[in-house]
Amino acid sequence: MSAPTYAACPGWRWIPNSSASRPITPQLCLIQIASADRVACIDPLALPSLDPLLDLLYDPAITKVLHAAQQDLEIFYHLRGAVPTPVFDTQLAALVLGHGSQIGYAALVQQLLGVELDKTHTRANWRHRPLAPEWLAYAAADVRYLRELYLRQQAALAARGWLDALAEDFAALAVPDRYRLQPWEAWRRVREHNRLRGVQRAVLRALAAWREERASTHDRPRRWILDDAALLELARRMPKTPDELSRIRGLPATTVQRQGEALLARIATARAEPPEQWPVRTARSHVSPEQAAKVDEMLRLIAARADHNRIPSQCLADRWDVEKLLLGEDSPLLHGWRAAMVGRELLARLTADSNPQAAPDR
Secondary structure (H helix, E strand, C coil): CCEEEEEEEEEEEEEECCCCCCCCCCCEEEEEEECCCHHHHHHHCHCCCCCHHHHEEECCCCEEEEEEEHHHHHHHHHHHHHCCCEEEHHHHHHCCCCCCCCCCHHHHHHHHHHCCCCCCCCCCCCCCCCCCCCHHHHHHHHCCCCCHHHHHHHHHHHHHHHHHHHHHHHHCCCHHHCCCCCHHHHHCCCCCCHHHHHHHHHHHHHHHHHHHHHHHHHHCCCCHHHCCHHHHHHHCCCCCCCCHHCCCCCCCCCHHHHHHHHHHHHHHHHHHHHHCCCCCCCCCCCCCHHHHHHHHHHHHHHHHHHHHHHCCCHCCCCCHHHHHHHCCCHHHHHCCCHHHHHHHHHHHHHHHHHHHCCCCCC
16 A cells, blocks of 8 residues: 655745734735655745645645644635645644643644754745745745654554544544634634623624634634633623723733724623623533532543643543533533543443443442
């Protein structure tokens, strides 16, 4: 059997903002891509069309290896209205293999390969031509090691029997609804949104919609506009003044300077909505005291399994995920790497507890 084909792709480079007061529309300025035997930096400004490259990347026979894949896949979606498959996300694989949550590419290369990457040119103006040789070397390094990371991670996952489980998570990255513009529903994709109450959810809905609109208008990943943690903190505290806004944890000073008025206006409008217009969070089923004790027991097992695998327990599951599993509802613990790591075991225990006569002797 011949070896599979790999494409490590792309390190998309965008032109930075031209002024502190008004961000310009970003422009795709450089694409880095690597195969098994070469690395290329592609200049989209010099090409009449990217279609030949995209035809290659959308070939289902080619595995696309990316780091923090969702941002790149979002760009693909906006280019063609679909996401290329199959993909392998080295950041997600790194989480499952105990290398930390949201680890950066350079840090992962350092951990696994012992190579220290130069990040000097992170904020270079990639629209400038000609591109300096040291810029191109920096850009090439951003994809040069992806294939080796992929091979090592694939072997480690196979040794643990988790390859098929991760394949389910990677396939979920290609679901179009992840990238389709639905501003008024975007708040539901913010993790931990169910921790908010009443008018806080209305504020989150307004802010998440604002982020969607800006991401679409400027062709930028959502996190480049505002990350989820900052959205949640804004919704919790609902600042009314620029001074209060500046004290929001995780909100960049540049965002306060450039978008502060827009954020405060959205928050004020959402706070003025009548309660009957507030978004309703997904109903949380009630658990009995006996069931709550069972949830506590399951959370202890999850914490132990997470600690064993060097994974933050909150990345594996939270209390609501466990409650849904206990109540027979759909839960992240039933899917992908979470199911492989602990979810199937928890489900087997619940089944045995509900039918003790069928349970094996212990």
